Structure formats: C-alpha cells, structure tokens
Amino acid sequence: MYRSLVLPMIAVAAFSYMVWHVVSSSKATPQTDPVVEPSRAPFSEVVAGVGLIEPKSENIEVAAITSGTVVEVKVQEGVDVAAGDVLFRLDDRQLQAELAVQQSLLEEAQATLRRWRQMPRTEDVPPSEARVKKFQADVELRRDQLQRTRGLVAKNAMAEQELVEREQAYHAAQAELTQALAEDARLKAGAWQADVAVAQSQVERMEAQVAQARVELDRLAVRSPIAGRVLKVDVRPGEYVGTPPGKPLVILGDVSTLHVRVDIDEQDLPRLEPGMPGQGFVRGDAEQPLQLSFVRIEPFTEPKRSLTGAGNERIDTRVLQVIYAIESTPREVYVGQQIDVFLDKSKGRAENLRLDVGQ
Template sequence: MLQTNRAAPATQPPVEPSHAPYVDTIAGAGLIEPRSENIEVAAVVPGTVSEVFVRVGESVAAGSPLFRLDNRQRQAELRVRQAQLAEARAQLKRLEQSPRAEDIPPSEARVHKAEADLKARKDDMDRVESLLAKKVSTQQEQIQAEQAFLAARALLEQAQSEHARLLAGAWKEDLDVARAQVKMAEEEVSQAEIEVQRLVVTAPVDATVLKVDVRPGEYVGTPPGQPLVVLGDTQVLHVRVDIDEQDLPRFRTGLPGQGFVRGDSQTALPMSFVRVEPYVEPKRSLTNAGTERVDTRVLQVIYALEPGERTVYVGQQIDVFLNATEPSNGRATLRKAQALAAR
C-alpha cells in the first residue's frame, strides 16, 4: 500500500464563523427574545376549543380575546343563577312593601266580625245570668254562655293582633334574611359570570402573536408547561446572553457589544446594555424549553438590539461579543490591536 507525505487539502467551513471584533472580548451565546420575554398563554380550565381569534404575526391589544372554549354549560348555569337572583330580589321587595293595600280591608273585616261576635256572646251571657236569677235558666246554661263569651273575646284579641302585625310590616330579622339571600344570589351570579369569562382567554399585554398551537374542535387541558399561544412585545428585541462564570471577573455592567446571527459573520448587530439578572444558574441548551445542564454556570445578561437592516426573529441564536477593554488600558490595547492588524 502506497503512502504519501502530502498534507490533506484544507477544507473551508460552509459558513464563516464569527470573529471577535474587540481585542479584549467576552464571548457568549445569546438567544433573541421579545422585550417582554415570551408570554406563554394557556387555558385555565379544560374544555373544547370553539373559536380561535388570532393568527401568527398579528398584533393584539391587552384584553383582546385569543381563543374561546365551549361555554354552553356555563351559560346555562349563569341563567339559572340569574333566575335565582331575580326570585330573591322579588322576595325582598315583597317584604319591604308589606303590607299590601289589598290585605288591609280583609284584616279589618275580621276584626269587626270578631267584635260583633264578642258583643253577641256578651248579650247571650247577660241574658242567661238574668234568667238564672229568676230561676228560669240553669247553671249549666250560664257556664256555656260564659265560655262562649271568653272564646269570642280570645278570637277578637287574635284578630286584633294579626291586624296590628299586618300593619307593622315585615319583621326586621326577616328583612335581614331576605337581604342576605339577595347578596348570596348576587355573588353566585358574579361567580357564574367569571366562569363564563374564564372560557375566553385574552391577551395580558399589548403584544405580537408569535405562535398559535390550538385549533377549533380540539380538547385542551391545563398541564403546566404546554402553552397554546405565545405572545411577545417585539417592538424592541432583546438578547439574553449567557456569560460563562469563568469570564465574570472581567465582566462589568454596561459593556458595549455586538452580535452576529448564526450563518452571517459579516453583519454586526449593535446592542445596548439593559440589565443583569443577578442569579448565576446552570447553563442550559439554547432551546426555548431546553433543560439540558452542563458542567458550568452562567450569568444571564440582557441586551437590546438596536434597529438595523438585518431581519432577525425571536428564538434565533446569536453570537455575542462584549468589549471588555479596560478604560485605563486604552493605549496598550490600541497598540496590541495595531500589532494584530499588522500580522
């Protein structure tokens, strides 16, 4: 078998990788995200989707409906609660307006009848006593006449008491119970209305629809981590940069930087510092929902992409280079940069 000492021809990478534009650089991998971060919207109750109101790329205002679940059962429950509220209000109104004008004449008539009966029984009793004195009536007849008089007097007192109670109107405690029933019915209506409203999922903020993963007729549950609609404020795009913990001693807040999207190492995207999320966490793979951990920790720094001609998308990966040059070493850095350029 023949062997040769000729070196294998160098192969060019299909895409030129990005190069650091600064002498003293902190490099990190970034992920483009909305200014509001990704807002993952899901249903709060399980059900069948009856209508989807938005499409990907549309702008929505806060409170705009995104999709709606089947609400026929909730609407029926709401109507039942509304009927119960109407009944409770009618009952309270009836108590507050008592006595009815139509109830007073019959009550007065019962009082007059009882007075007439009492008078008749009194006359009977007096006549029997007069006859008893003349030895014409018996003791038994006197007792019966007296008992009839006492019964008539009791009936009169009963009729008078009932008439007075009628004129006094509803008892205060009965009114309190009726008002409590109305309040409870009102709360049940409010609860039913909220249940109906919860079936319409709305946008929490002004945003752009980034993803729609729901269609009419589908049954959706409420499992965590499974959004149906993803929203984001894309008027200004942010880059979430992972700074390796090994580079943290050289990192300072406010460092200027540039980014290069994957596949384009020629177009630099200027960025401005926004904030630091002061929690060093395990590094994760650059996917929207990735949980893969590696043996290093990173500090996440947020930069804002300045407007430019280059079109970028949420979720796109970007190579980020931060200028870590110390201000006091400007001349030395300049000489070092000139030396590198001369090579």
C-alpha cells in the same frame, strides 16, 4: 530461467505501486473558504458569550386554564394583540347551561325577597280590618246579652245556667276579638325582619353562585395578559387541550424592543463589568453588527441550558445571564435567533476609570 524472474518482477511492481500510492495520497488537500465567515471580535479586549433574542417582556407562554375542546382560535402568528384580547376559546355549552340555572334560581330568590319586603299586601288590609269589626260587634252583642241575662236572673225569670252560658259566650267573643286585633297588627307590621334577613342571605348566596359561574365561563376564553405580538400558535379548532405543565399553546411577547439574553461563562465572570457596551452578530452574517446596550444582570448563576452545538462546548459549565437591548437592527432579526455577543472590556474599563476620576 523465466520462471526464476517472475517473483522478482512481481515484487518490483508491487513496490512501485506502493510508492506511487503513498506519494499520491500524501498531497495536501487544498483549503476552501468557508461558506459563511464566522463572527470575529470587533474589540481589542472582549468578554464573549452566546445569546438568544427575546421580547422585552420575555416569552410569555399561554396555556389553557382548564381542560376542554377548542372551538375557536382568534389569532395567528405575527398579529399584534392588546391586553385582554381573546386568543382562543374552549367549548362552553355546559357552563352556559349551568349559568342559566343559577340565574333562574337567583330570580326566584329575588322575587321571594321582594314579596317579604312588600308585605302587607294592600288588598289584605281591608279583610283584616273587617274581621276585627265583626268581632267587635260580636263582643258588644254578647255583652248586651249578658247584661240582660243578669237582670232576668235577678228577677228569677231565667235560670242560673243561662247566665253561665252567656258569660262564657262573652269571654269567648272577647278572646276572638283579641286574636283578630293581634293578627291585624301583625299584618300591618309587615314582614318579620328575620324572614327578610333569610331571604336577603339567599339572594346574596345565589348572586355569588351566578358570579362564580360567570368566572368559570370567562376562564374558557383565554385572553392575552399583555399588549404584544403573537409569536407562535400551537392549537387548532377541534383539538382537546389539557393543563399539563410546560405545554404552551400560544407564545407572545412585547417586541417593541428586542432583548438579548447572553450566557456568560463562569470563567469569564471576573472580567465582566456591569454596563459594558457590546455588539452582536447573528449567525450567518458577520458583516452587520447589532449595537447592544446594557439593561441588567440576573444575579443568579445556573447550569447552561442553551447549547450552541460547538465541538468545544462544555455542558457542565455554569453561566450568568446578562440582558442587553438591541438598539438598531440593520437587518430583520427574529425572536429565538442565536447571536454571538462581544462585550467591549476595554471601554468598560475606561468608563470605570473616568467615573473614579470624576468622583
């Protein structure tokens, strides 16, 4: 008899447990408040978008112009720099040696040019004039000997051969005097202009090579292109850096005024009007709005690249980027921080109507 009641009792116990489990598991989970309140639209009609804070000048990414080893980093994050300040330096020992060689060759070329321009040398003139006088005296001597020989030959006191030899000696003396006079005139005329031009060209070529070496040397000192604040430094002394694209070593920008680059979905573009005022809320602070003023629209719709991580976010959409300036910051904000932006559609419409009436 007891054996016949075992299975029904087990079935009743299992059914009771199932009913209890279903009832206990179907209780509503109590709702909990979010740790951070999400941003809410402060206007009745809005055009919403997500923006990134950026400097007024946008992010300027500075990289090395040439490959080399970093020997000195002159800046750190958060410091202000002026245009032209050195950010970091690369090893320049080889270029310093090449510059020294080029400078020595330039000095040699300049000395050669000075030598040509200073000709004739003062001490070379007296010997040349003395040589001319020597040949003039020799010509007078040969002329006198020739005249005497002609007289003696006419009296048959000397052979005709002596007369011929004296005539040849006189003509040779005249030729030597002519050569000495020409050389003296060339000496006193100074350097040939063609030689001076060649020397001048050599100097100019060496000056260009020295300037080129200095430019190459200056390129190893990477400088700030603007006055701004250093936002990030991604280089250390001793590191070897190359020139790959998209590899910034220092990021800086003009943070005197912060801008917000807002992505407006292409589906909201028909409702977007230039000049619409707006407010922004940084992530995690829905209580203190940032007042935004319109700056410009970049009239080029492009695929969305800045993702927020929201579950309903599409990655195949296209966006128009609108730039707004942050008028006031009740709290500290940072470049690259993401904020929720709400543009006042109703005020933009009322402003346009007022302008139309005024016209």
